[in-house]
Amino acid sequence: MEDDEQVRGLAARSLRARGYRVVEASDGQDALSHLSDLDAIDLLITDIVMPGIGGSEVAKRLRATKPTLPVLFVSGYADEVMARGGVAARGEFFLAKPFSLGALRRAVEDALAPEAASRCAEG
Numbered sequence: 001m002e003d004d005e006q007v008r009g010l011a012a013r014s015l016r017a018r019g020y021r022v023v024e025a026s027d028g029q030d031a032l033s034h035l036s037d038l039d040a041i042d043l044l045i046t047d048i049v050m051p052g053i054g055g056s057e058v059a060k061r062l063r064a065t066k067p068t069l070p071v072l073f074v075s076g077y078a079d080e081v082m083a084r085g086g087v088a089a090r091g092e093f094f095l096a097k098p099f100s101l102g103a104l105r106r107a108v109e110d111a112l113a114p115e116a117a118s119r120c121a122e123g
Contacts (some may be wrong), residue, residue: 001046002074003030007097011045014101015108028053032061043111048075059092062072070111076098078114 002008003026012022012116023041025031028050044062046055059071076097095107 001025001028001044001050001058002048003047010101011104014104018105020108027051028055028058031058035062039066039102041066043072043108044073045072047110048073049077072077072107072111 002011002024008024008026013031015022015075023034023035029052031046032053035044041062044059044086046058048055055073058067059073063069063071070093072095073097074097093107093111095103099107
């Protein structure tokens with residue numbers, strides 16, 4: 001979930017090239033309407049600051065149904081995120097913008113790693 005079309009498109013193409021299935025959403029409402037089948041979702045990647053429904057709210061709503069869903073938050077406002085206490089909850093990961101495609105792939109791999117899944121399940 002990313003409102004910047006160029007960032008969203010580049011990230012999606014990069015992840016698809018690595019074999020991931022990607023569902024793109026331009027805002028929170030778009031994401032929620034596309035993600036009705038939560039069983040098919042292995043990871044939510046979302047910008048924190050979004051117009052309308054923000055990334056944190058989308059994550060909260062999706063986790064109401066799928067509590068072990070790992071979330072990779074992305075933001076260009078890293079200082080603001082950390083000042084608010086960061087994203088230290090179980091199963092939450094953070095990637096600061098701007099990021100390289102390599103950093104995105106590593107963050108996705110970290111979030112999907114088996115040990116990350118067990119941390120999500122501990123909650």
